[in-house]
Ligand SMILES: Nc1ncnc2c1ncn2[C@@H]1O[C@H](COP(=O)(O)OP(=O)(O)O)[C@@H](O)[C@H]1O
């Protein structure tokens with residue numbers, strides 16, 4: 588490639604980034620990368636590039652990933668049908684094993700390898716690693732679904748100080764070594780709170796929280812935490828969106844300043860969110 592063929596970076600655009608870089612310098616950016624947003628390789632690459640860029644720009648990205656669709660497919664392969672109650676997977680022993688294999692075995696390792704390929708240190712962690720996510724059974728009817736009791740942020744902070752990008756799988760562990768499947772949205776909220784993250788971004792497969800207006804479905808740009816129960820009761824928010832908005836509401840109530848639900852299927856949606864005050868998805872606020 589000759590020098591003239593090379594693309595030039597636009598200096599004006601870089602300068603426009605200064606206020607945002609200043610705002611987020613050395614701040615934890617909690618990114619929940621939902622399984623439904625892991626659409627294809629190209630999009631995955633872009634999400635990873637955004638995360639890596641944040642790190643090189645002096646932020647502290649922490650990734651908590653999902654993988655619901657992949658767990659469902661893997662269970663189908665062994666002839667098991669998935670059942671959800673209010674967005675939570677009913678988890679028997681076999682489902683627990685498969686969930687753990689998919690989340691911490693497959694997805695976390697893939698994300699870590701992708702991040703590392705850009706020269707950034709990354710590490711995959713599950714709830715049992717360093718006592719990261721202490722959990723107990725949520726409800727016997729859901730089987731091995733965990734309720735988070737405590738997040739041990741010390742380990743994550745140490746890793747951040749050592750310039751790692753932690754990639755966290757939502758598996759919890761109790762003091763007897765029993766492991767639980769935890770909805771990744773719930774885990775995202777609790778981790779954001781514990782790390783004092785000013786920003787929590789939920790990457791999903793829809794533009795934001797939607798509501799029908801006439802014949803059309805439209806994004807609700809802002810939701811007050813007080814409105815959430817009504818939306819759930821009225822059937823506006825259902826399925827996987829329930830734990831998501833509940834997790835976001837808890838974060839907002841416990842000090843996370845900005846909580847966004849955005850469309851992870853859009854190219855470089857994370858960077859667009861960080862480097863702009865115009866938010867396209869749904870902001871959850873108090
Ligand atoms: N009001 C709503 N607005 C947007 N999505 C909703 C709503 N109610 C239910 N959903 C469902 O929630 C899904 C997102 O949750 P989920 O499937 O758990 O995604 P993720 O894998 O990103 O956590 C959407 O794709 C949609 O099917």
Ligand SMILES: CC(=O)N[C@@H](CCC(=O)OP(=O)(O)O)C(=O)O
Nearest residue numbers: 622653654655675676769770771
């Ligand atoms: C208890 C429970 O529901 N656990 C989730 C964990 C994965 C997850 O939350 O993945 P997404 O973010 O892609 O939905 C599950 O088994 O699907």
